[in-house]
Amino acid sequence: MKKCLLYTLLLINAFTFKALGQQYILSGHVTDQRGAPVSFVSVYIRNTTYGTTSNEQGVYKFNLSPGEYDVIYRYVGYKEQIDHITISDHSVLHNVQMEDEVFKLKAVNIVDKRNRDTAASRIMRRVIAKREFYLKEVNTFSCAVYVKGVQKLTGAPKKLLSNGVSKVLDLDSNGRGIFYQSESISNYNYKRPNKVKEITISAREAGISPTFSYNKASDLQANFYNNLFSVPGLSSHAFVSPVAKNAFSFYRYHLEGATVENGHTIDKIKLSARGDGEYSFEGYIYILEGDWRIYSVDVHLTNKVNRLNFVDTMKISQQYIPVEDNTWMPASIQYDYSGDVLGFKFEGYYIAIYNNYKFNVTFPPDFFNGEVMRLDTAANLKTADYWFKNRPIPLTAQETRDYQKKDSILRLEKSKPYLDSLQKHKNRILILPYTVFGFTATSRDNKDSLYVYPFNKTLFYNTVQGLGINLKARLSHTSDDFKTLGIIPNLRYGFADKLFSANIHSYYIYDLFHEGRFFLNFGSDVLDLNNVGTRSLYFNTLSTLLSNNNYVKYYRSDFGDAGFMRELSNGILFTVSLSYANRTQLFNTSYAHIFKSSTKHYTSNNPLAPDTVPANDRSILFPQNQALTLNASVKFTFDQHYITRATGKIYLPSKYPTLTVNYRKAIPGVFGADAGYDFVSADVSQSRIRLGLLGYSSFKLSAGDFLNKKALYFMDYNHFLGNQGLTFDPTYVGSFHFLPFYQFSANSFYFEAHYQHNFAGSLLNHIGFMRKLKLEEVIGANYLTEKNDMNYSELYVGLQRFIFRVDYGISYAGSHKYLQGFRIYYGIR
Template sequence: MKIRLLLLYLFLTAFIIKAEAQQFVLSGRIVNEQNKPVSFVSIYIRNSTYGTTTNDEGNYTLKLEAGTYKIVYRFVGFKEQTQTVTIAGQDQRLNIKLEKEIYQPRAIDRQARNGRDTSAMNIMQKVIDKRQYYLNEVNSYSCSVYIKGVQKLIDAPNALMRGGVANVLSLDSNGKGVLYQSEMLSTFTSARPNKIKEETIAQRMAGITPSFSYSKASDLSANFYDNIFAVQGLSSRGFVSPIASNAFSYYRYKLVGTAVSNGKNIDKIELIPKHAHDPVFRGHIYIVEGDWRLYSVDLVLTDEANFLNLVDTMRISQQYVPIRDSTWMPSSIEYDYSGNVFGFKFEGYYIGLYNNYKFDLKIPDGYFTGEILRIDTAANVKTPLYWTNQRPVPLTRDESVDARKRDSIVAIQSTQAYQDSLQRSNNHLSPLPYLVTGHTIINRAAKDTLYLYPFLQTFFYNTVEGWGVNARVRYSKLFDDYRSYSVSPSIRYGTANKLLSANVRSSYTYDLFNAGMFFFDAGSDVLDLNNAGTRSLYFNTLSTLLSERNFVKYYRSVFGNFGWQREVSNGIRFNVNLGYSDRTQLFNNSYNHIFDNKNREFTSNNPLAPENAPADDRSILFPQHQALTLNASVRFTFAQPFITRPTGRIFLQSAYPVLTVNYRKGISGVLGSDVNYDFTSVTVTQDRIRLGLTGYSSFKLAAGTFLNKKTLYFPDFYHFIGNQGTTFDPTDVGSFHFLPFYRFSANSSFVEAHYQHNFSGSILRRIPFVRRLKLEEIVGANYLTMRNNPNYSEFYVGIQRLIFRVDYGISFTGNQRYIQGIRLFYGIR
């Protein structure tokens, strides 16, 4: 009997606990006084860290256990409402009508001399004085984050909606529809000064990805207590926060009025830029009097005033709520945008919802490892039912219809028949794309890929080989555990020197989480004497035929190389390579051209021959020899951030310089090797260092020396990234504008330095008419010194727009002017 009573007691206890833990849904619709829906209203339980927001139609849902709650409804420009709600064993619906907040004007103190609103200035001075305190108020916290993004097409040119375009974009007959939807659920942890870690639990994306997107909490985070506020993807510059320490240099403030909310005076401050095109916000901020903290912000950026990329307007709205005692944190943030590209008018939004804050965390040692984001292995396979139960913000009608339609499409596209049909279609060779970008053939079932290099890269001309063929393909294989290998065979033949070369280059990736790879190359090839790279076969063909400039100098190598690389610890990457080569000097054999330039002749294939040497010069640069070379390097990326996906890691740019130490040894006497030298170098680089509102800088410093050079040939010299000709490639900050490809190659100690600054339009935006071009101003300098060529320097200025860039520069050898001129880049390397 006692056992039965005990079992009955345990059953009833479990039933009661389950009933108490059961969640019910509080839902409703929020409208204004005209019964129009109010989007993105913050809804939260007072004195808690849990809440939600309305969707674009004003609807909301809030999952609650049985009990009595004080629910707060708050949105910029409306009176805050608090409703007491009792949940008693069933779902409830509560619709809310928000009243417009009336901000009562106050007596305004004005300076007699210029009539400025000193009341607003006094308020803002107190806010700015407390900025640093609120910036550092919370040492560490964690929270749950939900991010939702939607982009819609609201109008499109009728002529462009024909031919199935509307079907591809899933649009209606009026050219309207949802282009993109994304949702993400994650946990986010932050500790001062700049440590973050996030784990994505679930994510889904459907449609055409926008030009800019936010897929993690750190992308969407907005802290206006920082001096500079950067909006990812919209501008290469930041924007001055309305409460920055130097905000008075950029803003004037107007006190619109004061309202009372929950017993606190809330001041509404209008932002008035001092200059029309400064990197500042327009709109309003709301201040809690006495605390002198942000209550909410409602800010706007426009393309006309701020020169945005991709969009015409961006509205940023953020709500702060009290989480505990006097600690306020963001409950939600909304980015609303719109734009027009070639008649396609679009609008969209991203919302971030923050819940379940926890403060003063006991973070174990080693928790912050550089991993800023980890995506769970099951994050991308959540079912529609999962999202229905877990999403805190309901979908609108249009979004629901689009989601169901896209889920149906995904189901169809996942079938074997569809995948086979799509594979056959994609594998069909199209002449024009193959001409420029190459062609890819995929075997989905076997996870095989065959890539045919572009046709334009197959045929070439140079003065050494004459007309030639360089046929290359790349085969790659992916395994179920994401290991992979790639094999790229190549055949090259020149009609003038009748030299056939064949080689294979291969790699095996065995550890995607630590960049673990093996490399093996073997065969014969015609190579550039400058192993740092000069010009591609394509560009060298054009310059040789069109202008009789045979810039690239070649030699032949029969080689075998074996290498290995791996990150032994986050930010420490080893790379070791052992290579053997039989090298032969080559000479010019062909002298074709399209336009006969009487003032220009081809140059010798010996880059160190005298300038007046004839094109058929046969002077010796190096004898035929063999070289066994060991190359080892270690790269230190301090505080390297990375993202962990189920398929491996993505290493991101660090906020600190990257240090690389290299050692190269020419081994004598083994396998007939003739070389005998030791070379070491140190390189320090950093890219895109943000300097407030004045853009960003990049630099590279390198120094090296030959500790021993008993037997050293020209291919073993240290070669620099030079440039000859009008076009150049600025993608590597360590490149020169005017340095000859070979003449300055080092066989002794050297030091090189490169610095470049992109002002991101901060100068040209002040010039009427020019500012609309959205040009970015660039200045830079390059320096090189070595024993035989001391004090080579370059200085340049340029302008850039997207992939197009024009520079004008001048170079010096010592105090003597060397070369000056214009250099162009238009995205092709």
């Protein structure tokens, strides 16, 4: 009898737990009073943090256990609706018709002499007064985030559609279709003021990756309680929040009216910009009266007013919900955008849904270790059934077809016949791209690749070697665990000096997660006496033949070196190498001219010889010598943030300066080595330091000295990244505009400083016709002092647009003007 009773109780418990674990689907269609679907309505369970939104067609879906629920439906412009729904033992279809929201003025608004809406101003001043409280209200939280992105082409030029573009982008005959969609589910963790960690559980994408994307939950963490609001990639400057402490300098506010939702009074405030409005949003902000907090946001930016990149319009919508103890958090945020590039019209959106908030979370001491995002190794392997059960926003019919079509294409693309055909097609040599960018061939599985350096780096001319050939390629192999072996053979021959050089550079990346690698290099080569770089073979060829400026000075080296690099801990990168070299001075052997009428003469290959010395000068810069050199450096990146993928780390810029300490020692007497010295230096640098609305700054400071110099040769000096000629490379903040390549090279203590500021258009934006050009203003200064040449300085101004830049500057050697003029950059180095 006891056994029978026990079995009965176990059976009852089993059925009970099964019933409790069973979930059913609550779904429906949200429409307005005219029967039209309402897209992206926030739908969530009252007194919980569980919610979703409707899709573009107004369809929503929930997975719910049996029970009774109060379901809230909310969207800007519509009256909030609360429906009581019971889930028993089956799925429920519950359609909703939302009523238009009516905002009524509580009293007649008073407009003062300055045309200010005093009612709206009073409301916003109260909100701004509580801004910092709400910014710091939550110390820690975690939540689940679903991010979805869809990008569509809505039109394309007919001529381009007929040339195969429509097939590549999978468009219809009118140039319409989805060309990219993605979705991800993550656990998002936050600790005030700025520590985040996102763990992506699942991710999926289909189509051609767009120019910009917001696939991370952190990309869509839009907090209007911050004074400045930044959208990654959207603009070179930030925007002022409507509730910023100085918002009244940028906005006018108008009270449209108020309504009552669920016992709360909601004020609707219209935003309009003061001045040209470049840093301001337009649209509406909804305020929870009494609490004076943001209830929802519905604002937009336009390219015409706000000077946006890539898009013509960007709309930002955000919904807040009460979560716990009168704490409100975002339920969803959405970016909608549209644009037109060369006749291709596009539109799209990214939306984030936040669920299951947990506050006052106690994280382990080392949880926030710099890793801001980690992708689970199986994140990209989830099945279609998994996504159907777990995505909170149901796919539209068009999105479902697009996924199915692209999945079918992907399966086809993995077939052997297709891969063989694709490999043959993509490994074709195209003359024009090869000339500038080189040629790449890959194996079918992309584990093996061959890169041949471009033609403009293959054929060269200089006065030391004459016409020459520099054949260079890179071969690499990646194993199944993503370890990579690379070999770079290089053959070089000069027809005038008859010197043949051959060398091999190689590397082995063994630890993708700590930048672990070994490298081994050996052979012979013709090298620049300035080891930090002067002009490329391509630009030196042009300047030599076209203007008789043989700027670069060369020597020959027979060398071998081996080294090791690894991250000791997050933000500390250690590098060490040992090299042996036999160095020989070279002299000019060729004096060819394209323009015979030129009266300008080439200079000696001795960089310290004056210009008056003939080009065939044989003065001794250094005797043939050998050097055994130990190099070591430690790079400290403070508060280093990174993203972890299966293929390794992706490092993100730090908001703090980077410190690099270098030590170089030449060891005399070993293997007949002649050079003997000790050199130490330290560099501090940082790029893109944002200065509010005034753009961003970059700087570099460097200092060093030779502790001893028993036997020091010119190539062992500390050299600087100078510039001679009309073109220059502004991509590195530690470079000069006018500094000669060799004249200021230091064999004693030196100090150099570089500063550059990009105003991001904040000055020229006030000039009407210049505004449309979207130019960015640049100013900067460079400074160098060392024992032999004291107080060299440069000042410059410039204009930049994408990869194009023009600078005008002036330089001084001491108190005397040295050089001045223009420098240009157009993306080729």
